[in-house]
Structures are given as structure tokens and as C-alpha cells.
Amino acid sequence: MDGDYVIGGVFSIRYYKQTVMHNYTTMPESQKCTGSIDSRELRFARTMVFAIEEINNSTELLPGIKLGYQIHDSCTSVPVTMHVTFQLSNSLDSVFYTGDNCSQSGMVMAIVGESGSTPSISMSRIIRPFNIPQVSHFATCACLSDKQQYPNFFRTVPSDQFQADALAKLVKHFGWTWIGAVRSDSDYGNNGMASFLQAAQKEGICVEYSESLHRTHPHSRIQRLADVIRRSSAVVIVAFTTSSELRILLEELALKPSPPRQWIGSEAWVTNRDMLKFRSCAGAVGFSIQQSVIPSLRDFLLDLSLTEVAASPELTEFWEDAFNCRLGKSAAIDEHVCDGTENIQTLSSQYTDTSQLRITNMVYKAVYAIAHAIHNEVCQDTNSKTQCDKFTRIESKQVLTQLKKVNFSQNGYDVSFDANGDPVARYELVNWQKSESGSIEMVTVGLYDASLPEGQEFHINRNLTWVDGDKHVPVSVCSDSCPPGTRKVLQKGKPICCYDCIPCPEGEISNATDSTDCFPCPKEFWPNAERDTCFPKPVEFLSFDEVLGIILAAFSVVGACLAIITAAVFFCHRTSPIVRANNSELSFLLLFSLTLCFLCSLTFIGAPSDWSCRLRHTAFGIIFVLCISCVLGKTIVVLMAFKATLPGSNVMKWFGPTQQRMTVVSFTFIQVLICTIWLLLSPPFPMKNLTTFKERIILECALGSAIGFWVVLGYIGLLALFCFVLAVLARKLPDNFNEAKLITFSMLIFCAVWITFIPAYVSSPGKFTVAVEIFAILASSFGLILCIFAPKCYIILFKPEKNTKKHLMNKN
Incomplete structure (x- = not known):
């Protein structure tokens, strides 16, 4: 016009x-x-x-x-x-x-x-x-x-830049990370797909295959593309194609049905009503221009009118195809002629x-x-x-x-139009849904507005129907999501969406799905069995509530009671020859110190605190020195007593009761001095041991100064060794009540226990270090009381006929 x-x-x-074949002559x-x-x-x-x-x-x-x-x-x-x-x-x-x-x-x-x-x-x-x-x-x-x-x-x-971004966000929204891509081999398809793949990469989406097609391609190439789709593991296919080219592909796929595929379409075909005849695309989702x-x-x-139709070759062909008739002179004899009675109102077409x-x-x-x-x-x-x-x-x-x-x-x-000649991008999200009659219809299920702020462009307001009419979102991933407690490790030679799920290393967790890395728990925390949460490590110490603690405490109390009973027996028979012959004053002091030794072990049980850490080591050191000093005094008394029986000997006046007391006090004072210096310079203190066991905390007493601890033990060992040597020298002196033999056995047990203690103490883990120390205290204490006092109590209680001066003086 x-x-x-x-x-x-x-x-x-x-x-x-x-x-047209050109002959180059016309x-x-x-x-x-x-x-x-x-x-x-x-x-x-x-x-x-x-x-x-x-x-x-x-x-x-x-x-x-x-x-x-x-x-x-x-x-x-x-x-x-x-x-x-x-x-x-x-x-x-x-x-x-x-x-x-x-x-x-x-x-x-x-x-x-x-x-x-x-x-x-x-x-x-x-x-x-x-x-x-x-x-x-x-x-x-x-x-x-x-x-x-x-x-x-x-x-x-x-x-298409806006559509490509929207399609990438759509694929990401439904959790699809493994897709196939099909495009028209044209500027529209190639550039549109390039934009989509770039946007998809930013969203962490991987493409199993990306293929192109054109309606002029040979049939063998279309067949090859159809086979690629049939063999692929990707359930979702993003098609950036025109209607005419996708139609060719879908017709080829229909010849040999492929596994169900979820189609995601570009505007060029997803809103073309002529494409709705392909039932294999039911559930397709894509963006379209807003309805108007x-x-x-x-x-x-x-x-x-027929006149208007006849004036246009395009309208003529459309009219003839729609009503199966021919206009005017073009009609053959046996063909129906269009006479104007055709009713376009009844025509169903695009x-x-x-x-x-x-x-x-x-x-x-x-x-x-x-x-x-x-x-x-x-x-x-x-x-x-x-x-x-x-x-x-x-x-x-x-x-x-x-x-x-x-x-x-x-x-x-x-x-x-903006500076690039483009309008504002607004799309509708359409879904191909089956109606009650069984036909496929395009239903608007959401909106996309590129002018809105980041993260707010996309909105779905209706339920979608997926491939095969399923109501559940199909899954299309190369690898299943890694649950919390694991991390993703990429499979060699494959895209980033293909990975293995490896459990987090010991002491580390991941608390999110598809975590790329695990992170360690804080120092005083440890992962649960699933390694997805950090829990506080259990605090462990030798307590009165556990079996080991109860047994050790029971032996401590029994030992203390045994020492008190022995003292009571000795006190009741203090005038008897066997008690008087063995220096009753040192015996009572020894029994008192042994009672404290047994009770001292109780300070090692329970949660360590400042006062308990300082008390347990110093009290143990001082009491044991007091105990060994008493034994040493008794040994010296035996030696001095037999020296005094020699003619002209006046030894006992140099080691009478006063000297004996001074000996015990002097040896004990030295240990008190050592402990005092230890407490002043670097005392023991409670600490949380995080290195022995990774999964739990050991609450223990740190030595403060290791030198102070080993000096205390060394001093006790030195006195015990000295006492043992003297007892060995006096073991064959003739006397029925000679204590040297008994002291020799007790010191032998004492030294054996504490020599064994050293490697056991160093190698024992956690609360068992404390248990070893308590065991050494109890074993050495029981050794002393049983070896020195048990034979005497036996005679006093069960063999009173031997508890006489005559028997005492009988040297045969």
C-alpha cells in the first residue's frame, strides 16, 4: 500500500x-x-x-x-x-x-x-x-x-542476554547441575547458547554435551544428535533453537523413543502453539514475552474477503490450504473451487x-x-x-x-529503547501442562523482571508439571549431593559437577551440603560420628564415680583402717616384750605416717584444682619421707643395739630416743624445704591435656617444674635405698625379734614398686597416669605395713606364748 x-x-x-539451477545463458x-x-x-x-x-x-x-x-x-x-x-x-x-x-x-x-x-x-x-x-x-x-x-x-x-541469564537462574533454581544443550546453528542459536553457557558456568552448572543443528544439515547429522540425546545421562535439555529446527529434531527422536527428557526452551519455540503437538515435550518450561x-x-x-485474499499470493495459499479449495482459474476440473462460503471464524490455526x-x-x-x-x-x-x-x-x-x-x-x-536499542526485559515463565482433555496447553507459572534488584528478578506463583506429568522436580545431576560430613573431590578429567564424596578427615567437619572443604573443630571441640557438628570434648579425670576410682579409694580407706587397727593392737599391747623390743615410739610414728600415706592417695582422685594439685604431690612427698625416715630410724636402732652388746661399747648413748627423733625430723625437714621451693618457684597446676587424646580432654595436674617433682621422688628413693642397704647389713644379726629382715623385705618391695613406677608413669595415657601413681603409693604402703607389722600382730594376737622375754632372749 x-x-x-x-x-x-x-x-x-x-x-x-x-x-534454481543456473545455466549461465539466460x-x-x-x-x-x-x-x-x-x-x-x-x-x-x-x-x-x-x-x-x-x-x-x-x-x-x-x-x-x-x-x-x-x-x-x-x-x-x-x-x-x-x-x-x-x-x-x-x-x-x-x-x-x-x-x-x-x-x-x-x-x-x-x-x-x-x-x-x-x-x-x-x-x-x-x-x-x-x-x-x-x-x-x-x-x-x-x-x-x-x-x-x-x-x-x-x-x-x-x-537473549537477559533470556540466557534467566534460563541459567531457572536451571539453578531447580537444582539441575548436569544438562544437555542443543542450539540452532545460526547467529541466534550460537550467540544465545554462548551467553547461556557463560551464565550457567557462573551458577556452577555443567554441560554434558552441546550440539548444534540446522534444517539444511544432512539427515545423518540429525540422527547422530538424536543418538547423543538418547545415550546421555542428563535428564534436562536446554534448547536454544528456532521452531523449525527443533521440529526436525523432535520428529527424529519420535522414530525411536528416548528416555524421558525435561525440555527447557527459549522464547523462539516454547511459545509456538504449533509445537504443542509434540507430546514428548510435555512439561517443557521456558521464558516467553508477556501476554498482551x-x-x-x-x-x-x-x-x-475473497477479493483481498486473491490480491495476495500468501493469503491465497493460506486460504487454499486452510479450506482445501482453489481460487479462480487456478483450480483444476476435479478440484473444489473457493466460492466465498468458507467461514474463517471456524478455522483453528495460529x-x-x-x-x-x-x-x-x-x-x-x-x-x-x-x-x-x-x-x-x-x-x-x-x-x-x-x-x-x-x-x-x-x-x-x-x-x-x-x-x-x-x-x-x-x-x-x-x-x-536503551543505549543499545533494547527494551526493558520482562518475561513470563510458561509451562506445558496437560489439560483434563489430554491436550497440552501453555500455562503461565511465573515472572522474570530483569529491572529488579539482584536476587529478586525471579518469581514462581503456580505449581509446575514436569516431564511425563510428574509433580516432582526431576533430578539431573552428574553426582548426587555430598551430605554434611563429607567434601567434594573432583573426578579426574570430568567437569566440576562430577565428583566423589569423601568423608571429612579426623577432627574436621562440614556442615553444609556439597561442601568443597572441611574445617577443623575448635580446640576443645570434636566432631560427632557423622562429622557434621562440633561438640564439646568430654572431660576425663579419675573420679569417685567410676569403677577404677572406687576401687582405689576403697583400698586407700582399707589401708588407712589397717594402719589404725595395727596401731590400736600395738597400743593395747604396748607393755608386751615384742612391742617394747622394736622401739614402740618409732613404730607408732610409722603407723601414723602410713595412715597418712593411704589417705594421701585420695587427693589424687577427683577433678584437679589448684589446691588439690599442690597438695597431692607435696603431701605425698613429705609423708613418704616421714615414713621412710621412721623405717630408717628403726634400722639404725637395730644396728646400734647389736653394736651396744659388744664389750666396752657405748654406742646407744649416741643414738638414743632424742637422736632418733632428730633424725626423723631432719630427713623430713629436707623434703619440706624441697617442696616449699617447688611451690614457690613453679607449683603444680590443673591443666587440660588436649594432645594425648584427640577426641577427649584429660583434666590433670601439670607438674609445673618437672625438676621439682623428680627431686622429690629422687630424695624418697635415696632414703629408701639407704634404708635398704642398712637393712641388708643387719638382716643376719641373731635375734628372734630382729626387724632387719622384715625391713629388708619391705624396702625391697618399696624399691621394686617405685622403680617400676617410673616407666609406667611416663607411658600411661590420661587418667591412668594418676591411677599408676595411686597404685604405687598404695602398693608401697601395703608392702611396708604388711612386711613390718603383720608378723608382729600375728604373734601378739595368735601366738602370745612367743610374746615373752624368755623367747625374745633365746638366740637359738
């Missing part, structure tokens, strides 16, 4: 172009399109006509000016697209206008199209030198946002379906954007009245400049 200003339109109404014919009519693309072309007629009837937009249009079919072919682009650039008018005040009939101010990205790229490069603006309704390749290469390109559909309403469009589409207008609205907005740009250049608003001069000569460059500034609202939809 002619007009004051003409707008071009290019749509992929047919799928193929006619193959002028080649014009390229022609073949194949069936794409009723959806036909609806796009008719929507452009509807929008132009609506503008021509408007009193606000371009009043008094008539827009014309030239609409061409590109056959979804780049060569044909280039051909029709040259036609639009050169104009179809053969008349040259030289006057200044005449209509610029035939000159194209801007072009609406193309539906595909690759043809749109070719168009933009051809018309760029002429500054003719191009507004696409369906070319989504992110590459077209490059204003250095495509400065004249605009679009009303969002760039264009008033009166349906009436316009259905208002077709052309008549206006229930979900998505891309159609993009065409509508593209036409209005161009009209607003022309309006801003040729019209002026004065006194609330708009005046337009249809004779104003304008160039396409001026329309290009005005397009960058347009900002208006039409039917409630905002239209504007």
Missing part, C-alpha cells in the same frame, strides 16, 4: 526458497519461496498492516498523514532476506521525483523485521550505510546490541488464535515506535493542536535519530 511515508516489513512466512529468475505457509508469521505480517491502518485512522498520531507499507517474505533464508532488503532500500518505484513539494511515495523510512537473528544481521549490514533504521520484533541475539556494528538496529523484544491484548486485532484478522498474543504485540509496538519517530520529526504541537506536514522531506537518518528518543505507552505497554 502506498502512502506519504512508507514502512518496510520482512517476515519469514515460508520455510524454504526455491532451488538471466536468472527472481528467487521464490516455497513450502507451507507459517500461519504465525502471516499473523505477524497482518498485524503490521492492522497497526498501520490504525495509525492512519488516528487523530492524535500523524493526523492527516497516510503511512504505506511494503511487506516481503524472506523464506527464512539469508539470500532472500538480502534480496528483499535491497528492494526496500532502492524502492520499487520507477519514477524519479524532482520537485520539492511532492509526496515521497515509495521511499522506505524504516523496516520492521526480521523474525530471526541471522537474517536481521544481514539486513542491518546492508541498510547501515543508508542510515535506514531497523526495528525487529523477534531477533533476540545479544550480538545485535553492539552499536558499533549495528548502529541502526532496534528491537521491541528483549535481548490488542483490541480489534482479531476482528481485523478474520475480516478477509493465524486466528489471538488468545496469547506475545510476539504479535512486539510487531505492533515496532510499527508504533516508527510512527512516533516520524511524528516527532514532521509534526508540531501548537495550542493543544497537532499539525503535520505530509510534504516535509525527511530522510531515514532523521527517523533513526528520533527512534533513539521515543518513549510512549500504547495499550498500557511502555515502549522505549
